[in-house]
Amino acid sequence: MQRLDGGQSEEEHLLSRLEGTECTYCDTGTLTRTTFRSDKAVVCEACDTPAVRFW
Numbered sequence: 001m002q003r004l005d006g007g008q009s010e011e012e013h014l015l016s017r018l019e020g021t022e023c024t025y026c027d028t029g030t031l032t033r034t035t036f037r038s039d040k041a042v043v044c045e046a047c048d049t050p051a052v053r054f055w
């Protein structure tokens with residue numbers, strides 16, 4: 001079961017806004033949505049640096 005509350009949509013909004021943008025830590029990567037140790041996150045596909053993470 002999944003619980004939805006007010007904070008959820010704000011997270012989703014931020015995650016979807018960051019997805020596909022350029023990584024600020026390297027020159028080649030773009031950010032992609034994933035989970036980071038079971039938390040929702042946006043990480044760079046090239047250097048694996050998490051740009052944002054929710055937990």
Ligand SMILES: [Zn+2]
Pocket residue numbers: 023024025026027029030044045046047048049
């Ligand atoms: Zn990167």
